[in-house]
Amino acid sequence: MVGLAAAAAFIPGRYGWSNVAALLMVLSNFLDHTDGELARISGKGSRFGHLYDLGSDAVVTIAVFVAIGVGIEDRPGKILDFSTLDGAVAGGAVALIFYLRMRIEEMAGKSATRQGSLAGFETEDALYLLPLITLFHGLEAMLVAASIIAPLYAVWTVVEYRRAVRRLRPLGSREVAQ
Numbered sequence: 821m822v823g824l825a826a827a828a829a830f831i832p833g834r835y836g837w838s839n840v841a842a843l844l845m846v847l848s849n850f851l852d853h854t855d856g857e858l859a860r861i862s863g864k865g866s867r868f869g870h871l872y873d874l875g876s877d878a879v880v881t882i883a884v885f886v887a888i889g890v891g892i893e894d895r896p897g898k899i900l901d902f903s904t905l906d907g908a909v910a911g912g913a914v915a916l917i918f919y920l921r922m923r924i925e926e927m928a929g930k931s932a933t934r935q936g937s938l939a940g941f942e943t944e945d946a947l948y949l950l951p952l953i954t955l956f957h958g959l960e961a962m963l964v965a966a967s968i969i970a971p972l973y974a975v976w977t978v979v980e981y982r983r984a985v986r987r988l989r990p991l992g993s994r995e996v997a998q
Contacts, residue, residue, distance in 0.1 A: 822848040825844050842954040845947060850854060852876075876903060888963050889904035890903070892963060910963065913971040924984045
């Protein structure tokens with residue numbers, strides 16, 4: 821709900837609302853990480869909960885990127901703008917990444933989808949920078965970058981998925997497929 825509230829706050833495309841939206845998105849991300857950790861620590865994790873978490877993450881991510889695009893496109897003085905399309909492309913690519921990583925996890929286990937990290941930060945932790953991006957009027961540049969980088973990462977994830985399928989396919993079916 822907090823993530824969807826963040827998406828709604830991005831829609832007006834105004835500076836103040838975008839900053840509120842960014843803070844809500846950080847809160848949403850924090851709550852998302854916290855509930856997962858609490859479920860694991862308490863032994864109350866479930867397959868349904870995990871799938872619900874992934875699905876919710878995908879819906880919120882798509883909604884936020886599209887809402888950012890709508891907000892940018894609705895700004896005064898814009899004649900021709902593809903920001904909503906950029907948001908849909910970035911959000912759709914992220915949803916595809918979520919889906920394929922979930923499929924890889926189902927086939928090969930959680931360790932097969934472990935993300936790389938740098939100094940303890942994972943790729944998705946970049947969302948914590950969103951308030952700085954909105955504060956310094958960088959939302960449009962971030963959206964353009966996301967509409968390029970997310971599809972490229974989605975292509976990489978498709979390659980990883982295909983490798984996982986080939987690696988896990990029984991030897992007999994490999995010979996038949998060739």
